[in-house]
Each structure stands twice: as structure tokens, then as C-alpha cells.
Amino acid sequence: MIIERRVSGLLIVATLGAALFLALLPLPDALSAVRPAIYPATVLFWVLMQPMSFGLIAAWCCGILIDVIYGTPFGEHGLAMAVAGYAVIRLRDLLWTFPVWQQSVLLLPVFILYEFVLFWIDGVAGAEVNQWWRWLPVLTTTVIWPFWASLLERIAEFEVG
């Protein structure tokens, strides 16, 4: 497990960059609605695996970046990311006892929480999107998590040796 060792900051930035690339890749509308939230998943992965170097403040900064790119109110995604990160920290002891593919079941509520914070702020800001398919990315992220997380773990293990 890579949680025992510190991964270099460069690797974290590189994986976040790759996730952001996947998040920004233009897709047709129908696909875009079910696009898994790879970027938040990556942030949460590092919150889970690198508690010493990647904490809530880093997660918040990653969210702020999304706010800039999406043009959402400053701090919306930051807050959602930090809240989800906090949930991961709370669940961390439990999460570590499971293999990656079982973690995703436990992370489903975390992804729901992330989406719910966004949904709430959107509603308050008057940009309400109250359609059931808004929650589809939560499911696809849960499905994609085992693959994405084990890929990230492989890469990290490869780096720390």
C-alpha cells in the first residue's frame, strides 16, 4: 500500500492534470451528462492515500480551480471538494480495510454528498438544475472508481518503488 510512503508532489499534480484533461474533454451532450467525476475522484484518492501531504486545503484549492474553469461561484466546487474530503478522512480507517473495488460502495455516499453540496449551492445561487439525470455521474464515478483508483495506485507504487 502506498499510504506508507510519501508520493512526490509532481506525481500528484500530474495525475490531477490528467484527470482535469479527462474532465474537460469535449463530449456530446448525452455522454457529458454521464461523464464520471474523474477529477473529484482523483482529489479524494489523494486525500485518502496521502493524508500527510494532501489534505483538505489542497482539496479546496483543487475545487477552486474547477470554479475558475466552469465559471461557477468562487468556492462552490472548493467547498464541495473539502466536504467530500472531510467525509473521506472520517471514513478513512474503514476504507483502508477494504480492497479498492469494495471501497467504491463505501464511497458512493461521499460522491452523493459532493454532488449534493453542488446541487444545494446551485439552488441557492439560482442556477438550479433539478433533473434526475444530474445524479447519474455519481453512479458512473462509483463504477469507474475501482479502475481509476487501482491505476493511480499502480502508478504511485511504481514511483515509490
Added chain:
Amino acid sequence: MRGLAEDDKTPFLGRRIAPGIRIVAIAIISIILMMVDHASTSLTPVRSTLAVATQPIQMIAEMPGEIAHYMGRYFDRGQLITENEALEQKVLLLQARLQRLASLQAENERIRALLASASSLDQNVLIARILSVSPDPYRHYIKLNKGSTDGVFVGQALVDANGIMGQVTDVTPLDSRAILITDANHGIPVEINRTGLQTIAQGSGKSNELRLPFLANNADIRADDLLVTSGLGGRYPAGYPVGTVTSVVHQPGDEFLDVVANPSAHLNRGREVLLVWTSNTEAQAREDEAITEAAPADDAGAEPTAP
């Protein structure tokens, strides 16, 4: 299983703070930031600086699409030739029309001068290319490749060959972001071309639908009516097509008609747009900007509420 209770408290400014306290602090800071951002434009410089910093990753994300686009052109010579021929014919047609238009415009201006009317037909245009559409499927924004260095300013109207597309909401030195008329947060003052009836067309959040929620039951409107910009509110130049009414439904018991229109502009196709403004609106926008330094602009007409 390792107990990482100590590691949870990562050092921050030399102290160790528990995550519970940190999340509360982050939540408070975020909420204050959001409120400030929503209410004023004082965070715009921070946003533009960060936007310039994130430009490379966005450009890289756009690359596969761009490459596919150019490769398609490279390999499809036959299509290119037919396209070229079609365009040539179109240019010829448009030029013929333009000749008539020039004389009509001159005539119109003479008549307006006779009426001592202040409004002028003189409009400036700027061609911009669409860099990307909003990655968030629920917000209808597009990114343009022209920024404040090219003379783009907030409030400029966007049109394509068929009608109004939207208006500019954020400007950075190198690019700008525009909201489309179909965004759920956008409203545009329109008039029905046939009758001159004034109303507001709101975006529905779907890319091919506008709603006209403020028409009384006895309003004279029917399917296939053309909606054009009325120019009220000062954001959009008057007389551009906005959409055509597709359905008018009267729900018994409702006070207002349920009217749906289809936007004229091809909002999700094409890569080039025109930015249109009159010298008046430019002066107005500069003035607005000067005022917004102190207080947020409150435009009665077309104001995106959450950019």
C-alpha cells in the same frame, strides 16, 4: 491498520489543526467567497489571473477535437470542393443582397435623420472563434478566443448567421466567456415581429428551447411567429432574430400562456460567431463597469444572475 490520528492533523502555518476545525473554517471562507463573488465583481481580477493559468490545460483538452476537425478537412477533399462551391454561390447571393441593403440603409438613415431620430444603424462587429463549450452540461456557456485586448467587453451581444446567440459575461485579457440565450439563467427582451408585442424570452436549460412565460392568455401569438430582439434593456441591438414560436398552449386555469420557441441561431453548431455592438452600448458598458466598481450592475433587461 495504522492509527494515523497524528497525521490527520497536517501542519498548517506551523500548527496542527484537527480536520473538523479545518472543514468549518473552509466552509466559512467558501461561503463568504461565494457571497462576495455573487454580489460584486471584486473577485474578477483573481478569476482572470487563475483563468490564464489554467488556459494550457484547457487548450490541451481541446486538442483532440481540433485535430479531428483538421484531419477531417485534410482527408475529405471532395467535401471541401462542394463546400467551397456552395460558399461561392452564397457569397454571390449575399453580395447582391448587400448592394440593395446599402441603398436601403442609406435611405433609412436619411428618413431617420428627417425624423430627427437618435438611433443609428451603425454597428460594429468582431469575429471570434468558439474555443470550447461549457464542460458542465447544465450551464450553457461558450468560450471565445477574443479577450479584452481585442476590444471585447462584458455585455457584448453574440450573433451567428441565423440569429442572436448570447452575450459576453466574463472577459480575460486573452479570451472571454459568453452565456447563451438557452441558459436557464438568461432572459432576453424580445418582440413578436408580426405584432410588435414586447415580452421576455427565457432560456430553458435545453439547447433548443426558449420559454416565453409572461404572455397573458389573450396575447396575440401563434406558432411560427418570429421573435426579434426589441433592444430594450440596452444589452442587445434591436432587430435581430431570436427564435420562432413552436407551440402555444393555454392551460385552462393558468393566467399565462405556455409558449415555447426554438432559437434561430445554431447554438451547438459552427465555430465562428460575430460580436455585435453599437458605439452607444460600448459607452454604456464602460460606464457600467465604472459603476460596478462600487455596486453591482442591475440591468433590468438581460442580466445573467449567476455567471
